[in-house]
Amino acid sequence: MSRKNYVHGYTDRESERLADQAQTLTGLLHGDTIYPAGSRVLEAGCGIGAQTVILAANSPHACIISVDISADSLLRAEGAIREKGITNVTFCQGDIFHLPFGPGTFDNIFICFVLEHLSEPQRALERLRPLLKEGGSITVIEGDHGSAFYHPESRFAQRAIDCLVLLQRDMGGNALIGRALYPLMSAAGYENVHVSPRMVYADASRPDLVEGFIRLTFTAMVEGIGEMAQAQGMISREDWEKGIRDLYRTCDTDGVFCYTFFKGTGIRT
């Protein structure tokens, strides 16, 4: 994936969004990922380190190696780790398809919100598998924008979400990949594959999720592709603005938002 076909881009705002997303979803997505002391963990596609800081905090005695193709993102990730005083992470610039590690190097691999941007997600999983020791595990986390539903309903909000799905597809990715994790991981040769859906449900009784998920994670993500969607003639400016307004409208006291992430684990036998 090159810089130009990464739908969310590498802006400061997107970095903030990734950090908000990771913090808001820590319990839901990371609660059951604890690596034993001394295990070697590869984090593939660490970005700005939003998940790295959580992984490292939850498994302080594991040795984590975090890679990303973007040198800029890695610099930010290193800064985030340093700021938190974390010492069990090292960083390496690299492409998931050509990583400089020998077979059986890792006990565990963690990859989150990366496959959705790749045109060959199964091949990426296939390339990662030999890097695991026999019996080693992979953990994959992805969203699925088709799982978003909300109140009040809005055809403009739905169109805005659909623009993101279509743009990502045009760039070779798949914003609906969450539902395909089980077949993807199985086809890539992992055994004991288990996928669990992780639903975020936000209403006014959960102001933390309204702010952290609806506003700062999901709507910020959709809003970020507005210029591109309009420039490509997918939607008029007026309809786009209505769509974003209606997504923010779900943050009101009578609003509701639901979204499902998918977390898969598998073993290299």
Ligand SMILES: C[S@@+](CC[C@H](N)C(=O)[O-])C[C@H]1O[C@@H](n2cnc3c(N)ncnc32)[C@H](O)[C@@H]1O
């Ligand atoms: C949406 S970000 C997710 C970052 C992080 N995992 C998180 O959840 O915050 C996707 C990341 O995958 C990285 N990436 C995409 N293709 C890659 C590849 N072939 N090799 C390594 N990293 C890649 C991008 O540079 C980007 O930082």
